[in-house]
Amino acid sequence: MKKRLIILLLPLALVLAFFIHQRVNCHFRPMTNFKGVRTVCLDMDLENAVTDGIYLPSAKQVESGAFGFRFIAPKKGWYYKIYYQNDSYKFPDTSALSCENFYGSWEDVAIGFKPIEKRVVRDELRIVGNPRDEKRYYGADLSENNFNPQHVQSVIDAIHNVPEWYNSIVEKAERNGVTVDQQLYLDALWVISENRNHGDINHRWKRNPRVGRYSFMLVLCDEEGLNEIPDYIQHIGNTDENGAFVNPFGWFETHPSKHVKVVKSKRQLKTRAVITANQGVFIDGATVNNEGYSIDTTSCQCGTNDSLYQHALFEQFFSSISQQYTLRNIPVIQDVVGEEPYTRAEYEANKVKYDSAQLNWNYPVVSKTPCQTVRVADDGSYITLINPGNDDLNDLHKESTGIRTRVGFTYGKFTGKIKFPVMLNDENIWNGLTYAFWLIYSDNHAWNNRRHDEAEGGYVDKNDDSENPVRHPDYHYSEIDIEIVKASRFWPKDYYGRRADSVCVVEDETLNDDVMYCCTNWDLAVPSPKYFSWGIDTIPYDKNNKFETLRWYKLYKALTERAPMSNKDFKEPWYYYEIEWRPTEIIWRLGPDPDHMRLMGYMDNQFTSIPNNQMRCVVTQEYHYSEWWPPIVWEQGLIPYNRTDIEGRVYEIVVE
Numbered sequence: 001m002k003k004r005l006i007i008l009l010l011p012l013a014l015v016l017a018f019f020i021h022q023r024v025n026c027h028f029r030p031m032t033n034f035k036g037v038r039t040v041c042l043d044m045d046l047e048n049a050v051t052d053g054i055y056l057p058s059a060k061q062v063e064s065g066a067f068g069f070r071f072i073a074p075k076k077g078w079y080y081k082i083y084y085q086n087d088s089y090k091f092p093d094t095s096a097l098s099c100e101n102f103y104g105s106w107e108d109v110a111i112g113f114k115p116i117e118k119r120v121v122r123d124e125l126r127i128v129g130n131p132r133d134e135k136r137y138y139g140a141d142l143s144e145n146n147f148n149p150q151h152v153q154s155v156i157d158a159i160h161n162v163p164e165w166y167n168s169i170v171e172k173a174e175r176n177g178v179t180v181d182q183q184l185y186l187d188a189l190w191v192i193s194e195n196r197n198h199g200d201i202n203h204r205w206k207r208n209p210r211v212g213r214y215s216f217m218l219v220l221c222d223e224e225g226l227n228e229i230p231d232y233i234q235h236i237g238n239t240d241e242n243g244a245f246v247n248p249f250g251w252f253e254t255h256p257s258k259h260v261k262v263v264k265s266k267r268q269l270k271t272r273a274v275i276t277a278n279q280g281v282f283i284d285g286a287t288v289n290n291e292g293y294s295i296d297t298t299s300c301q302c303g304t305n306d307s308l309y310q311h312a313l314f315e316q317f318f319s320s321i322s323q324q325y326t327l328r329n330i331p332v333i334q335d336v337v338g339e340e341p342y343t344r345a346e347y348e349a350n351k352v353k354y355d356s357a358q359l360n361w362n363y364p365v366v367s368k369t370p371c372q373t374v375r376v377a378d379d380g381s382y383i384t385l386i387n388p389g390n391d392d393l394n395d396l397h398k399e400s401t402g403i404r405t406r407v408g409f410t411y412g413k414f415t416g417k418i419k420f421p422v423m424l425n426d427e428n429i430w431n432g433l434t435y436a437f438w439l440i441y442s443d444n445h446a447w448n449n450r451r452h453d454e455a456e457g458g459y460v461d462k463n464d465d466s467e468n469p470v471r472h473p474d475y476h477y478s479e480i481d482i483e484i485v486k487a488s489r490f491w492p493k494d495y496y497g498r499r500a501d502s503v504c505v506v507e508d509e510t511l512n513d514d515v516m517y518c519c520t521n522w523d524l525a526v527p528s529p530k531y532f533s534w535g536i537d538t539i540p541y542d543k544n545n546k547f548e549t550l551r552w553y554k555l556y557k558a559l560t561e562r563a564p565m566s567n568k569d570f571k572e573p574w575y576y577y578e579i580e581w582r583p584t585e586i587i588w589r590l591g592p593d594p595d596h597m598r599l600m601g602y603m604d605n606q607f608t609s610i611p612n613n614q615m616r617c618v619v620t621q622e623y624h625y626s627e628w629w630p631p632i633v634w635e636q637g638l639i640p641y642n643r644t645d646i647e648g649r650v651y652e653i654v655v656e
Contacts, residue, residue: 028263030216032068044273050406051142053129053204066124073121079113079226081219083248088212089411093250102210104131109237129204133237136447137206140199145309146192147285155188189286197445211412211655214269225259272656275313275405278380282312283370289318295370302371316374317402318366325625329360333390334640336431337422344427364623365397373401385621387646396641402620408442410614412655413580419649424567428513430486432639434624437577438481439615448613449474459524460557478611479522487516487629491550495536509633514564519588519601522558523609530606541602559608561601619650
């Protein structure tokens with residue numbers, strides 16, 4: 001009789017357990033203060049994101065400044081905790097790299113599981129940056145702009161007041177071949193930059209929430225279940241016995257228990273970041289290459305004031321000027337594209353017209369007057385990028401220009417709505433500019449290092465081109481590029497060897513109006529990927545697409561692909577340029593609108609190391625050396641100095 005009773009009670013217990021689980025599952029409702037749709041779409045509020053980081057939702061978006069949650073508890077005496085995770089850009093929950101996923105719980109990581117005191121439980125939380133409260137993302141109070149000229153001068157004065165410090169600056173200036181004033185300025189900027197990373201303020205913006213979809217998980221447990229859950233899962237700011245963070249989504253998946261109920265809601269959040277020009281352009285004194293710069297004050301929408309420091313989503317970008325080559329430029333002022341365009345006959349004539357003594361042996365430059373070549377439209381709808389014209393044969397220059405976002409992200413689909421200038425004239429002659437839409441590391445300090453990698457010593461230092469370069473298992477540099485330039489579709493013939501298609505490289509690229517859409521990942525030559533290679537290789541995307549890649553030699557720090565696009569695309573009011581950066585792959589696209597994008601490039605982590613640190617977006621119109629894109633189609637030195645301004649426009653950058 002007892003055996004029969006046990007047999008009858010066992011299915012009943014299973015039914016009750018199933019009923020309790022289903023009842024909780026049906027009644028667990030995240031984001032109760034938003035409309036009852038399956039997916040809540042909410043753009044990130046970026047108003048104070050530069051200094052405070054991103055909060056979802058913000059106090060502007062909902063009065064409480066948090067998402068509401070509700071569920072019906074199975075019984076009192078149990079405990080609960082709510083977790084969230086970004087599902088769009090993650091490694092599988094049980095992967096060894098799932099600790100890199102963006103997940104969180106209560107904003108105060110000291111709070112673990114909460115006791116259930118009522119049958120209907122209501123709570124709230126918000127998605128924040130640095131959700132594990134990692135101390136490596138802490139730093140100084142940044143509420144005030146410490147890079148303004150007054151503060152820089154105060155640091156210079158402090159150096160003057162310490163004789164030993166000042167004397168070391170004098171010695172450094174002599175070693176570097178610069179004036180003492182220049183070295184003082186550079187060291188003052190370094191001091192300010194270093195000080196930003198020391199302090200007890202949580203810099204949540206250093207690990208911003210990711211864009212895309214978020215899921216929510218409710219975990220319920222009784223007293224026994226609570227004892228089964230390790231401290232580093234109850235408190236996500238703690239690490240396990242190996243000093244590693246552990247993803248709670250994966251942990252609960254691999255540690256089922258009759259004392260623990262896990263409920264994942266089907267209701268999700270979808271978020272994106274829309275980066276616009278209407279908050280102006282900030283000038284960051286740390287990035288200006290000339291200590292004697294003077295800001296163009298024509299517009300209040302560009303400058304160093306406190307409002308721009310707090311709210312502007314773009315800053316002027318000052319390119320690093322490579323002196324790997326010199327321009328050796330003809331002393332001619334003439335527009336390539338314009339009313340009286342530069343002709344092929346003139347190009348050929350100028351090859352022999354000037355001897356070496358008559359050429360201008362110099363380098364490209366960047367603006368000495370910030371805000372002069374980057375201007376915000378009066379209505380804030382776009383930013384104009386200007387490569388200024390020339391009118392003085394005694395002061396000829398090819399000046400690069402650009403902007404960079406001030407809010408960084410890890411992963412996302414970065415889409416730029418941009419009007420680049422027409423690159424070629426009717427005779428297919430290049431205007432000398434390289435257009436670029438690209439991503440660059442947010443900061444060079446340890447908090448923004450890439451994934452630890454010891455393969456053959458690690459990453460090659462970006463600035464080390466020696467035969468025995470310095471390698472680093474921990475390194476900050478990352479860069480993903482779209483560069484658009486008049487170049488050959490093919491690489492130099494020697495790299496093809498005996499391949500059957502090597503004959504293609506003899507085509508005359510001056511006869512077509514194609515320009516090259518070049519896709520590059522700077523992986524710093526770390527050889528971890530399974531198919532790491534150099535020379536020419538191919539990467540498959542699907543059955544119908546594969547992409548030809550080139551790494552110049554084993555220690556070269558980047559992998560590049562080329563795809564043709566038409567110069568006609570620049571004649572449209574604007575065009576869309578896209579980098580989709582995912583944990584294991586990068587996809588490049590181009591199109592007339594976001595719904596009609598065509599595939600231009602692809603790489604994955606079997607061929608190249610995909611960065612996992614935080615990056616910011618850059619748009620530039622730069623004068624590059626022809627030698628960077630062999631085989632050379634048009635010589636940069638035979639392209640005249642532009643007479644009139646060359647102007648492009650950046651309308652917005654969307655990250656989703």
